[in-house]
Amino acid sequence: MPEKPEKAGTETTAGTETAAATAEERPRRRQARGERRITQLLEAAAAVFSTTGYTAASTNAIAREAGVSPGTLYQFFPNKEAIAIELGSRLMHEMRQSYDEVLTPADPAATSLEEVITGAVDRFIEFNGRHPAFFALMHGPDIPGRIAEEHDALHTTLVARVETLVAPFVPDAPAPAVTRTARMCVGIYKAGLELILAHEGAEREAYIQELKEALLRYLRPLTGASCVDTP
Amino acid sequence: MPEKPEKAGTETTAGTETAAATAEERPRRRQARGERRITQLLEAAAAVFSTTGYTAASTNAIAREAGVSPGTLYQFFPNKEAIAIELGSRLMHEMRQSYDEVLTPADPAATSLEEVITGAVDRFIEFNGRHPAFFALMHGPDIPGRIAEEHDALHTTLVARVETLVAPFVPDAPAPAVTRTARMCVGIYKAGLELILAHEGAEREAYIQELKEALLRYLRPLTGASCVDTP
C-alpha cells in the first residue's frame, strides 16, 4: 500500500485522532498515472537496491533510474525508508504466498521429506532469482528498523511453518528443540542459496542438489532412520 | 559513484614509480607513540565497525572513540578504507593462525570427524565472540573492494583446508564435488554461527550442539556409514 506523503507541520503524529479520522485516507483522483509511477519507481528502487544496497542507494539515483525527477519521487513516497518498506512489503507478500503453497502439503503424512525439500528449495530459488532485491533488502546490515521488523515477522512465520513440518517426526522432542531444528534448516537453506546464486549453469544445478542433500541428511535422522558404520 | 577524491598529493597512487621506490616506506622516527596510537585507533575502529558497520561508521566517530582528533587519525591512515583494510588484515591473520591449529591435526587418519568438528566449531565461535568486528567487516554488503578480495583469499584458503580434510573420506569423488562439499560445510558453519551469536547462556550451548550435529550429519555419510530406515 503506497503511503500518502505526509506534509510536516500542521498535523503532526498521533494525538489528533478525530482530525486524522477524517483525512487519514484521502482518495486520489488521478490514480491511473500515479499507480503506474509507483510501480515504476518501485521497480527502479529494486534495481538500485539490489546493486548497491539500501543505504548506498540514493533517492536521486532511484528517480533517475525511473526516469523521473527527485520531486516526483517524493510525490508518492514521504521518504527513502517508505520506498524500501513498500517494496519490502510487496516482496514479502509474494514470498508468503510462495511458501504457503509449498510448505503446506494437503496431507503431511503422505508427503515424503524429499518431496517437501525439493519443492521448497526449487520454489525459493526461483523467487530469489526473480527478485534479487529481496536478498539485498532482507540481509543488509543497514536496513531501517521497520523493514527489519517486517522481515522478522516473515522469518518467524517461516520458521513456524517449518516447525509444523518437522514436529510430527519428533513427537517426543521439546518445543525449543524443534524450534532450533527449524531455524537450523532455514539457516542451511540460506547458506546454500548464497552458493547457488554465486554459480551458473551446470555448477548451479550441482549446488542445488548439494543443498537438497544437506537438508535431507540433516533431517533424515528425525524420520526414524538410523545410521550404522559399515567400514 | 562516490569516487575517492584524488588529491594532487606528492606521494599518492601509482605513476611515479621511481620516486615511489625511494620514498615508498619511510621509517618513522617516533614509532613508540605512533604504534600505540595505531593500535588504539584500530581498537576504536573495531568497536565502531562492529556496532554500526563499515559505511555507517564515520571517521570522526572512530577518532572520538579513540579519544583523538580527526587530524590525528589521518596522520596514520590515508583514508577510511585503509583503516578497515589494516584491521581486516590483522584479524584475518589471527583467524588464519586459528584454523591452522585446528584444521591440521597431526595424524588425520587417527582423528575422528567428531573431534575435528567439535574443535573447529569451538575455536571459531570463540574467535568470533572475541572479535565481533570480524563478522561486521567480512559480511557487510558495503565493504570496500580491497577487503572483499582479502576475505575471498581467506575464504578460499579455509575451503581448501576443509577440502583436504574431507577428501580422504571420498577418494572416488571428483574434485569439484569435494569443493562443493567443503563450501557447504563453511556455509552451514556460518549459518550456525549466526544462530549461536544471537543467543546466550544455555540456549547458545544448545545451538552450538545443534551446529555440530548438523555438520556431523552432513559429513557422516561420507565416512562410509549408511542409513537404514527403522520405523
Added chain:
DNA sequence: CCAGAATGCGAGTGACCGCTCGCGTTTGTC
C-alpha cells in the same frame, strides 16, 4: 640545548544526499 621530525589538534572545505518548494503541466469534472 636546539633543529627538525613526528605527533596532535580542530575548524574548515568540498562533495554528496535526503528532501523541499515554487511553479508549470496534465487530466478529470461540471
Added chain:
DNA sequence: GACAAACGCGAGCGGTCACTCGCATTCTGG
C-alpha cells in the same frame, strides 16, 4: 471552456561525512 486537484520538474537547502591545512606540542639525534 473553466476550475481544481493530481502530476511533474529541478534548482537548491540544510546537514553529514571524508578528508585537509595551518599551527602548536612533544620527542630525539647530534
